[in-house]
Amino acid sequence: MPDKRMTEEDALLFHAQGRPGKLEIAPTKPLTTQRDLSLAYSPGVAVPCLRIADDPAAAYDYTARGNTVAVISNGTAVLGLGAIGALASKPVMEGKAVLFKRFADVDGIDLEVDTTDVDEFVNCVRFLGKSFGGINLEDIKAPECFIIEQRLRELMDIPVFHDDQHGTAIIAAAGLLNALYLTGRDIKDCKLVVNGAGAAAIACVELVKALGVQHDNVVMCDSKGVIYQGRSEGMNQWKSAHAVKTKDRTLEEAMKGADAFFGLSVKGAVTPKMVEEMAEKPIIFAMANPDPEITPDEVKSVRKDAIVATGRSDFANQVNNVLGFPYIFRGALDVRASTINDEMKMAAAQAIASLAREDVPDEVAAAYGGMKLVFGPEYIIPAPFDPRLIVAVPAAVAKAAMDSGVAHKPIIDMEAYKQELQERLDPTASMLNLIFEKVRSNPRRVAFAEGEEERVIRAAIAFRNAGYGKPVLIGREDRIKQTMDQLGLAEAGGDLEIFNARLSHRNNRYADFLYNRMARKGLMYRDCQRLVKLDRNVFASCMLALGDTDAVVSGTTRTFSDTFEGISRVIDPRAGEQVMGLLIVVARGRTIFVADTSIHELPDSETLADIAEQTADFARSLGHEPRVAFMSASSFGNPVRAKADRIAEAVKVLDGRKVDFEYDGEMSPSVALNHDHMKRLYPFCRLSHSANVLVMPGLHTAHVSTRLLQELGGGTVMGPLLMGLAKPVQIVQTGASVNDLVNAAALAVHDALR
Ligand SMILES: NC(=O)C1=CN([C@@H]2O[C@H](COP(=O)(O)OP(=O)(O)OC[C@H]3O[C@@H](n4cnc5c(N)ncnc54)[C@H](OP(=O)(O)O)[C@@H]3O)[C@@H](O)[C@H]2O)C=CC1
Ligand SMILES: CC(=O)C(=O)O
Ligand SMILES: [Mg+2]
Numbered sequence: 001m002p003d004k005r006m007t008e009e010d011a012l013l014f015h016a017q018g019r020p021g022k023l024e025i026a027p028t029k030p031l032t033t034q035r036d037l038s039l040a041y042s043p044g045v046a047v048p049c050l051r052i053a054d055d056p057a058a059a060y061d062y063t064a065r066g067n068t069v070a071v072i073s074n075g076t077a078v079l080g081l082g083a084i085g086a087l088a089s090k091p092v093m094e095g096k097a098v099l100f101k102r103f104a105d106v107d108g109i110d111l112e113v114d115t116t117d118v119d120e121f122v123n124c125v126r127f128l129g130k131s132f133g134g135i136n137l138e139d140i141k142a143p144e145c146f147i148i149e150q151r152l153r154e155l156m157d158i159p160v161f162h163d164d165q166h167g168t169a170i171i172a173a174a175g176l177l178n179a180l181y182l183t184g185r186d187i188k189d190c191k192l193v194v195n196g197a198g199a200a201a202i203a204c205v206e207l208v209k210a211l212g213v214q215h216d217n218v219v220m221c222d223s224k225g226v227i228y229q230g231r232s233e234g235m236n237q238w239k240s241a242h243a244v245k246t247k248d249r250t251l252e253e254a255m256k257g258a259d260a261f262f263g264l265s266v267k268g269a270v271t272p273k274m275v276e277e278m279a280e281k282p283i284i285f286a287m288a289n290p291d292p293e294i295t296p297d298e299v300k301s302v303r304k305d306a307i308v309a310t311g312r313s314d315f316a317n318q319v320n321n322v323l324g325f326p327y328i329f330r331g332a333l334d335v336r337a338s339t340i341n342d343e344m345k346m347a348a349a350q351a352i353a354s355l356a357r358e359d360v361p362d363e364v365a366a367a368y369g370g371m372k373l374v375f376g377p378e379y380i381i382p383a384p385f386d387p388r389l390i391v392a393v394p395a396a397v398a399k400a401a402m403d404s405g406v407a408h409k410p411i412i413d414m415e416a417y418k419q420e421l422q423e424r425l426d427p428t429a430s431m432l433n434l435i436f437e438k439v440r441s442n443p444r445r446v447a448f449a450e451g452e453e454e455r456v457i458r459a460a461i462a463f464r465n466a467g468y469g470k471p472v473l474i475g476r477e478d479r480i481k482q483t484m485d486q487l488g489l490a491e492a493g494g495d496l497e498i499f500n501a502r503l504s505h506r507n508n509r510y511a512d513f514l515y516n517r518m519a520r521k522g523l524m525y526r527d528c529q530r531l532v533k534l535d536r537n538v539f540a541s542c543m544l545a546l547g548d549t550d551a552v553v554s555g556t557t558r559t560f561s562d563t564f565e566g567i568s569r570v571i572d573p574r575a576g577e578q579v580m581g582l583l584i585v586v587a588r589g590r591t592i593f594v595a596d597t598s599i600h601e602l603p604d605s606e607t608l609a610d611i612a613e614q615t616a617d618f619a620r621s622l623g624h625e626p627r628v629a630f631m632s633a634s635s636f637g638n639p640v641r642a643k644a645d646r647i648a649e650a651v652k653v654l655d656g657r658k659v660d661f662e663y664d665g666e667m668s669p670s671v672a673l674n675h676d677h678m679k680r681l682y683p684f685c686r687l688s689h690s691a692n693v694l695v696m697p698g699l700h701t702a703h704v705s706t707r708l709l710q711e712l713g714g715g716t717v718m719g720p721l722l723m724g725l726a727k728p729v730q731i732v733q734t735g736a737s738v739n740d741l742v743n744a745a746a747l748a749v750h751d752a753l754r
Pocket of ligand 1: 310311
């Protein structure tokens with residue numbers, strides 16, 4: 001079942017563009033000077049080596065071990081794709097490593113071990129233990145995975161956790177607890193059918209039985225049908241442990257009257273007829289990836305009363321181990337647990353289940369506006385981007401580790417630990433995701449002014465596929481169609497709307513509108529007609545001004561000022577605001593907002609103060625408490641520099657306005673961004689910590705520093721975003737990528753929703 005939000009080409013491009021793959025390794029210490037080299041490498045490195053030789057626990061203080069988890073597979077059960085091999089499993093393993101980082105700030109390293117032999121695999125992994133704080137086994141088929149995990153748990157003194165078994169079981173159990181509650185069932189009476197008797201299925205059954213499901217109420221099926229007592233074909237000890245006395249031999253027979261179904265097998269294994277014959281209010285978790293055993297639409301076509309979950313993110317109720325493994329390891333690593341035991345697994349399941357029952361914070365609910373985030377059949381489990389998971393699950397896991405005596409480094413102050421967990425999650429990434437989800441739930445029309453450009457066409461298709469809205473390409477139809485043909489996008493982009501500014505029947509309306517605005521600013525009617533016909537930025541802006549589109553994106557083919565000139569002929573600034581450019585820089589664990597990067601050559605004090613206020617507002621909307629620094633080459637008059645007065649003056653302007661955020665200046669970047677430096681040299685500085693909003697003294701400096709950051713910074717740079725226009729317009733940089741264009745268009749839609 002294809003995901004409507006992307007094509008196969010999108011998936012390949014995503015992985016291939018820029019540096020191939022999804023991961024890189026970045027140093028955490030500077031390595032610039034000879035001294036750095038001496039400290040990081042020989043001779044300095046010998047000192048921590050000897051400390052660790054004396055005391056192995058010191059490895060947690062002097063190396064990255066304590067925050068590093070190996071994601072290890074042999075490629076024998078990759079998602080539901082089967083035994084595609086170690087190498088072909090690498091995209092999934094890199095993906096798991098990225099999820100570790102993104103959701104729980106754990107450094108994951110993927111290792112693909114090219115053997116299907118259990119002894120070889122175990123011998124390879126067992127000797128790697130000293131490098132890592134934990135081992136996450138992934139996509140290894142049953143029954144070998146049971147033996148591998150068991151042996152490695154015995155041989156290694158760090159947590160060894162087969163994610164497909166326990167990660168899946170924890171999430172499925174959490175979902176089941178909530179679904180049983182919603183359908184008024186007692187866990188002891190629940191009749192469960194499980195299709196699949198491999199890694200994930202066996203672990204799920206074991207965990208739900210530990211939580212109260214009765215042995216005789218569970219029927220498991222595999223590729224040969226029902227696992228009944230006495231069956232000999234295709235059996236193993238793990239399946240035998242769950243064999244039951246029954247006359248049923250097929251999945252279809254077993255499903256009759258069942259309360260709940262777990263699918264951990266393959267795509268399409270369940271038919272609507274099977275679902276039709278289940279009990280009232282059936283619970284159906286079709287968890288095979290990437291395609292479920294049955295789709296939610298198929299279920300709903302026969303059973304409106306069903307609660308349905310899948311492993312995918314494009315449906316409500318995603319029961320996927322991504323909700324578990326990052327957080328479970330976070331908790332386990334933080335207390336240096338020697339293992340991940342049943343107590344920790346149950347605590348994680350309970351924490352996830354309880355979170356779904358709690359009131360969803362407004363900002364999360366608003367962002368997922370299209371879905372019902374109120375505890376109920378469409379929301380039995382938290383959404384993967386729920387920012388509360390990073391606190392709730394690791395804290396529960398860490399506590400269970402401490403209570404069950406496997407924590408080598410117990411947490412003393414749980415509240416402080418929760419605060420620390422909160423800070424691990426990059427609020428910008430979370431908020432941006434929430435913004436994009438909000439856009440998806442409220443899609444709008446966006447005019448791409450440079451519709452003949454290859455990248456713009458690709459971006460329009462990706463924008464539409466991502467569900468952000470309806471793109472309109474401005475350009476000549478024959479040119480656009482020809483480019484689509486050349487790119488092999490004729491089918492994907494065939495139904496996109498195209499407006500040709502030269503031929504549009506709207507032109508007279510637009511020219512009248514423009515003339516009304518510009519007649520007293522030196523333009524004649526014929527000038528306006530020509531502009532509407534020939535300048536696509538003017539045409540697209542007229543569409544926006546007159547309600548024919550909700551937003552405009554442009555900028556790939558002309559300089560910012562040329563593009564802005566066309567747009568500003570039609571669109572005014574928002575009343576009381578400055579039009580300006582704002583850059584978001586996420587680097588080295590911090591998010592910095594930089595403005596104005598686009599419009600004001602040499603802003604006066606009042607304008608600098610306006611820029612500070614608008615940027616502080618924006619930072620706050622992304623979850624950051626703003627601390628504004630007015631940037632300069634000098635700090636607090638030292639050394640005296642020409643034209644620095646207006647910057648210091650901006651501070652006084654803000655004093656007069658009584659704003660509700662911290663600000664100070666003028667100061668140089670090394671003061672603004674280095675708190676120690678700031679406190680030592682300028683103890684009177686009013687900022688409580690390093691600045692996160694940098695107001696630039698002028699366009700030159702803003703441009704130069706922006707470009708330096710983009711070319712050399714090593715972090716993620718977003719923008720510049722265009723702020724302060726009365727209608728939503730984004731101008732990307734010339735040379736913007738498809739991704740930049742899609743993001744800009746989505747942000748423009750978000751602006752349209754204000
Ligand atoms: N949503 C989630 O978070 C997760 C989902 N999964 C999904 O679960 C599935 C299984 O993964 P995993 O347990 O790791 O793999 P395994 O290879 O360990 O197990 C696969 C199981 O599926 C059974 N099977 C295969 N075809 C059929 C069929 N037509 N009817 C019934 N059973 C069948 C196999 O039967 P036999 O024993 O007879 O060979 C085997 O028991 C995959 O689709 C995977 O994507 C896995 C982990 C997490
Ligand atoms: C989600 C997962 O781990 C799987 O499908 O294998
Ligand atoms: Mg897996």
